[in-house]
Amino acid sequence: MPAKIRKLVVQVDETLREMGRPVEPPVRRAVALAVIENPCAGRYVEKLDELVAIGEELGELLGRKCVEALGIPGGQAESYGKAAIVGEDGELEHAAAILHPKLGAPLRKVLEKGAALIPSAKKRGGPGTAIDVPLGHKDAAWVRSHFDAVEARVSDAPRANEIVVAVSVTTGGRPLPRIGGLQKHEIKGEDGLR
Amino acid sequence: MIEVRRIYTELEEILHEGGPAPARTLLRGSVAAVITNPFAGRYEPDLIPFMDALQPLGLAMAERLVALMGPHAGAIESYGKGGIVGAGGEVEHGHVWHVPGGYAMRNLLEKRGISTKAIVPSNTKVGVPGARIDIPLTHVNASYVRSHFDTMELGVPGGPASDEIVFFLAMTTGARIHARVGGLRKEEIKGLDGLR
Secondary structure (H helix, E strand, C coil), rough: EEEEECEEEEEEEEEEEEECCCEEEEEEEEEEEEEEECCCCCCCCCCCCCHHHHHHHHHHHHHHHHHHHHHHHHHHCCEEEEEECCCCCHHHHHHHHHCCHHHHHHHHCCCCCCCCCCCEEECCCCCCCCEEEEEEEEEEECEEEHEEEEEEEEEEEEEEEEEEEEEEEECCCCCCCCCCCECHHCCCCCCCCC | CCCCEEEEEEEEEEECCCCCCCCCEEEEEEEEEECCCCCCCCCCCCCCHHHHHCCCHHHHHHHHHHHHHHHHHCCCCCEEEEECCCCCCCHHHHHHHHHHHHHHHHHHHCCCCCCCCCCCCCCCCCCCCEEEEEEEEEEECCEHHHHEEEEEEEEECCCCCEEEEEEEEEEEECCCCCCCCCCCCCCHHCCCCCCC
8 A cells, every 4th residue: 555645744954154154065965755544543453564564655756845845966965864653543563664664775775876875864853843854975974074963744644543654865064064973985895984 | 127047947846755655756846046145234214126126036936847847737736935034234125035936936827827826825024044935835726725834944054044045946746645635626716806
């Protein structure tokens, strides 16, 4: 069964100046969110395969929405993250089923690469609940300038029987990074860490 | 005079809202600009030059919003606007937006063949970083069209700081999904006075 999607939301946050200084080029961070019906709401379901399949579908759809909103080829994306907010008749394990087994592969295909783990967050909430989607460099998790978070929400979701699924893709790290660590030009991109 | 720090856009596609699936997807888009408030922390008696200086930003935001609506920009049916002034400013600093924000949207839509006789409804307040605001929406050509009374809850995470103002513009492609509370319908618009 494909996901029953009530709405799709795409948010783009572009930072041009920070602390009186220009950010060049401006950093753009997109978050695409899908509000879906939770097929397992209100009861205990042992096998969560249906949610796993929804995760695979949304990895491609939301990844593509992000890249389209940023107006870049997928390969130019720098960092990514994912998150889910489960309505009150669902359990956190439902979010885990969407996010962890199969969402990553189609998202990485949209971005042409993605050696690093996709950082994630999940919570239970009601309509308007905000979630901080953690971000990390897509090819090397240790790139310190790209440790970041982007806040997202949908004002009327999730209802009790819904799940909000979010994928974020960016064109860069924090606006004025200067705390050292691994730099993006030093990435080897082999093990997903460095 | 105008220093833009951030631009924040949001596009919502409503595919279904309980009951029968709607014949077409409703699009609701918004653009927000976080700018430096040149008057934070002091009283400035004359705000008119600020209002004038904001006109290019209003136009740039309206153009960005129309681009965001993409191929559906020719079907814009309602609009709204607003602002959140950081705590170092006063609500009056946000109300300068009526002319540069409202007229920018109306002029741009008129150029695209969409009649915009109706006032652009608005909401303005003072708020802290992350504050949310409910932007009212009404039909672009006749304020009394009841199916198009709607609201978008908007905000920019982390903005406005005390020396910032966030200005918003919003547009949609239609009525509330499943609108069914009667009143003036869009097919009945006379289009003379902006009201009916």
